[in-house]
Amino acid sequence: MLSEREFLELLKNKNLIPEGNYQHFSQVVGIVKWNSEELKNAFKEAGFEFLESIEKAENLNEVPHQFVRKERLIPLKKEGKTLVVATDNPFNVEGLKKLKWLTSSPVKVVVAPFDEINRLLMEETQETEEGVEEEVK
Numbered sequence: 001m002l003s004e005r006e007f008l009e010l011l012k013n014k015n016l017i018p019e020g021n022y023q024h025f026s027q028v029v030g031i032v033k034w035n036s037e038e039l040k041n042a043f044k045e046a047g048f049e050f051l052e053s054i055e056k057a058e059n060l061n062e063v064p065h066q067f068v069r070k071e072r073l074i075p076l077k078k079e080g081k082t083l084v085v086a087t088d089n090p091f092n093v094e095g096l097k098k099l100k101w102l103t104s105s106p107v108k109v110v111v112a113p114f115d116e117i118n119r120l121l122m123e124e125t126q127e128t129e130e131g132v133e134e135e136v137k
Contacts, residue, residue: 001047010045014038025091034088036112048090049110059083060124062103071095074112074120076088081105086112086120 001124002010004025011017017028025096033039043050047115059075060068062083068074073095083105085096100107112120 002045007091010042011039012111014042016042025089029089030114032114033044036116039119043090043111046090049120051086051110051112051116053116054086054112054120057067057086057120057127063125067098068100068124069121071099072117073099074117074124075103076110079108082108084108084110086110086117088112088114088117100125 003016005023008017008022008025008028011028011032016033016036017031020027022028040050052054054074054076057074058077063075071092072087072089073092076084076086078080078084083099083103085099085107087095087109088111090111096107096109
């Protein structure tokens with residue numbers, strides 16, 4: 001698996017990010033060319049599974065909603081004892097450590113496009129708001 005720095009270098013070499021002195025993937029997560037086959041291949045080359053779209057996140061309630069939004073780590077499902085999470089930044093090491101601690105589970109990371117993570121976060125926010133409205137009634 002490539003390190004974050006090696007992955008950024010790979011993206012620069014493939015002209016998938018603008019020239020710049022980037023230290024962390026989080027600095028470019030919103031500007032990379034997510035629809036590029038080359039980017040998908042770069043993630044695969046770095047050792048990550050890439051999902052173009054996600055139908056449903058089944059395990060959202062296992063993690064506090066505030067944490068999910070802040071860290072952009074979407075709990076998708078359980079594979080045995082392992083929690084599978086989608087993110088647009090697989091190099092969020094601190095967030096992944098916190099998630100492992102919060103859930104007391106090993107964590108497997110899959111990468112999804114920035115817009116897909118945003119869509120899931122919006123849906124999760126709407127479901128949370130609707131649940132609060134139901135409780136208030």
